[in-house]
Amino acid sequence: MPVIEVEHLHKRYGDKIAVDDVSFTVEQGEIFGVLGPNGAGKTTTVECVQGLRRADGGTVRVLGLDPIRDRAEVRQRVGAQLQESQLPDKLRVREALDLYRSFYRQRADIDELLADLGLTDQRNTAFHKLSGGQKQRLSVALALVGRPEIAILDELTTGLDPQGRRDTWDLVERIRDRGVTVLLVTHFMEEAERLCDRLAIIDTGRVVAIDTPSGLLSRVGTEHRVHFRALDAVDDALLAALPGVTGVRRTGDEITVTGPEEVLQTLLATLAEQKVRYAGLRVEQPTLDDAFVSLTGRAARTTTSPSTDERPS
Amino acid sequence: MNALSKLIAVEAKLFLREPVSLFFVFALPLGLMLVFGLPQRGATEGGAGQHAELTFLPSLALALTIGMLALFTLPMVLGIYRERRVLRRLATTPVNPGLLLVAQVVVNLAMGVAGAVVTAIGVRFLLEQPAPANVPAFVLAFLLGVACLFAIGLLIAALAPSARAAQSIGPALFFPLLFLAGAWLPRDQMPAWLARIADYSPLGATVDTIAAAWAGDTPAWPQLLALAVTAVLGSVLATRFFRWE
Numbered sequence: 001m002p003v004i005e006v007e008h009l010h011k012r013y014g015d016k017i018a019v020d021d022v023s024f025t026v027e028q029g030e031i032f033g034v035l036g037p038n039g040a041g042k043t044t045t046v047e048c049v050q051g052l053r054r055a056d057g058g059t060v061r062v063l064g065l066d067p068i069r070d071r072a073e074v075r076q077r078v079g080a081q082l083q084e085s086q087l088p089d090k091l092r093v094r095e096a097l098d099l100y101r102s103f104y105r106q107r108a109d110i111d112e113l114l115a116d117l118g119l120t121d122q123r124n125t126a127f128h129k130l131s132g133g134q135k136q137r138l139s140v141a142l143a144l145v146g147r148p149e150i151a152i153l154d155e156l157t158t159g160l161d162p163q164g165r166r167d168t169w170d171l172v173e174r175i176r177d178r179g180v181t182v183l184l185v186t187h188f189m190e191e192a193e194r195l196c197d198r199l200a201i202i203d204t205g206r207v208v209a210i211d212t213p214s215g216l217l218s219r220v221g222t223e224h225r226v227h228f229r230a231l232d233a234v235d236d237a238l239l240a241a242l243p244g245v246t247g248v249r250r251t252g253d254e255i256t257v258t259g260p261e262e263v264l265q266t267l268l269a270t271l272a273e274q275k276v277r278y279a280g281l282r283v284e285q286p287t288l289d290d291a292f293v294s295l296t297g298r299a300a301r302t303t304t305s306p307s308t309d310e311r312p313s
Numbered sequence: 314m315n316a317l318s319k320l321i322a323v324e325a326k327l328f329l330r331e332p333v334s335l336f337f338v339f340a341l342p343l344g345l346m347l348v349f350g351l352p353q354r355g356a357t358e359g360g361a362g363q364h365a366e367l368t369f370l371p372s373l374a375l376a377l378t379i380g381m382l383a384l385f386t387l388p389m390v391l392g393i394y395r396e397r398r399v400l401r402r403l404a405t406t407p408v409n410p411g412l413l414l415v416a417q418v419v420v421n422l423a424m425g426v427a428g429a430v431v432t433a434i435g436v437r438f439l440l441e442q443p444a445p446a447n448v449p450a451f452v453l454a455f456l457l458g459v460a461c462l463f464a465i466g467l468l469i470a471a472l473a474p475s476a477r478a479a480q481s482i483g484p485a486l487f488f489p490l491l492f493l494a495g496a497w498l499p500r501d502q503m504p505a506w507l508a509r510i511a512d513y514s515p516l517g518a519t520v521d522t523i524a525a526a527w528a529g530d531t532p533a534w535p536q537l538l539a540l541a542v543t544a545v546l547g548s549v550l551a552t553r554f555f556r557w558e
């Protein structure tokens with residue numbers, strides 16, 4: 001049963017089209033990822049799902065409700081964690097949870113939530129004294145304090161160190177295990193690959209693909225990448241003409257040849273034939289990054305150093 | 314406890330954790346009173362007009378308390394809440410973020426009243442001056458002054474592009490208003506046209522009406538009206554232009 005249905009969503013800010021045409025459905029109990037580069041329209045899409053913005057076109061249904069018209073009910077049942085939202089400096093962890101808890105009909109047990117999120121020791125710590133990871137966990141706790149049926153998590157791990165990121169991923173899985181459907185916004189491939197049951201890839205305001213991570217991988221087929229440094233002159237055109245080769249690229253003195261697994265054999269044979277010596281040979285198997293590149297036709301700009309801010313205006 | 318009372322309780326706690334605001338409200342007005350009031354007390358009566366009135370300084374101290382809360386604290390806090398997306402975050406919950414604004418106004422108002430009481434008691438006992446004589450008029454003048462200055466503070470919060478901007482617009486407006494109230498140059502020494510404007514300026518009218526009520530007189534109706542009109546105008550514009558993010 002779908003809990004979120006988005007059909008032909010369209011949203012513009014003045015002349016700028018933020019979301020052109022986005023459709024997807026999220027099933028109950030899954031972790032659904034919305035993946036795309038900065039500025040692709042991910043945040044605007046989820047803001048329409050939350051009822052924070054009114055769509056210019058298309059329909060959005062959340063738990064069968066209209067997030068604008070039935071906003072009070074939707075907000076009771078959907079918990080949200082906003083990108084870059086903070087709390088007053090001197091507000092303490094427990095006070096924040098206690099305050100937000102009072103807003104909801106269904107109320108989570110605060111001590112249990114603190115323990116679950118590993119914040120028990122920080123219960124009386126002021127917000128500005130928390131570490132980045134602790135702030136992020138508090139933000140998730142606030143999203144869960146009203147016992148929501150759906151949790152929307154936007155750029156959850158941006159700015160966290162690798163350990164903090166892994167801890168947060170465990171946390172998201174525990175949220176799903178509680179029966180909460182998770183809508184996860186990220187521009188971080190590894191995160192999507194690790195967590196999502198299904199994901200929608202969005203680029204320039206449109207859905208490029210919706211699939212499971214392994215489904216997306218199979219779409220890029222058996223594309224492998226062979227990297228090597230040529231120690232003798234070699235003609236790129238000659239390599240590109242080899243059977244099965246789909247691309248030849250030079251980065252500095254490294255050459256990357258892409259194609260199905262068999263390309264490796266053909267390539268090595270050709271190099272031997274042409275008496276081209278080589279070094280630093282390695283073969284890369286396809287990743288979600290590749291799926292992304294092949295689906296959107298461009299590189300995911302921010303897979304290794306996540307930056308922030310894709311908000312409009 | 315419902316959401317609004319919870320919000321008010323939390324905002325009050327946050328206010329009390331801010332030493333600077335506490336200093337503004339409870340210490341500074343009284344301190345200024347003592348610094349400027351004690352030497353004046355021994356001086357010969359019948360000196361220069363406005364400043365010679367016994368109730369001028371205490372009224373100025375009260376206006377100072379309200380003014381600092383309204384023009385410094387309120388716009389700064391709301392600016393920070395917007396910048397840090399606290400208001401936006403609240404919009405994702407069942408609670409209307411407008412309630413946070415209400416809570417802020419309530420807390421600042423309560424602190425203003427508390428500060429005024431402390432200042433008035435200080436004036437009464439440290440400077441050995443009489444307590445306000447016309448109490449109903451005193452309360453009315455005080456509340457209208459509060460409404461007027463808070464409306465201006467909310468308008469600053471609505472229009473300032475950032476928390477930093479709000480922090481500079483407040484003082485930039487406050488000191489000229491303080492000048493118009495006659496804090497440095499007594500209004501009877503100002504050019505007639507300027508004194509006329511000053512009489513109806515927010516702090517000028519607040520100081521005059523409070524001073525008159527303190528002395529036992531009836532405050533001038535046109536000045537009370539000026540405060541009320543500014544309050545309504547400021548609130549309407551603030552509501553019209555307020556941005557949540």
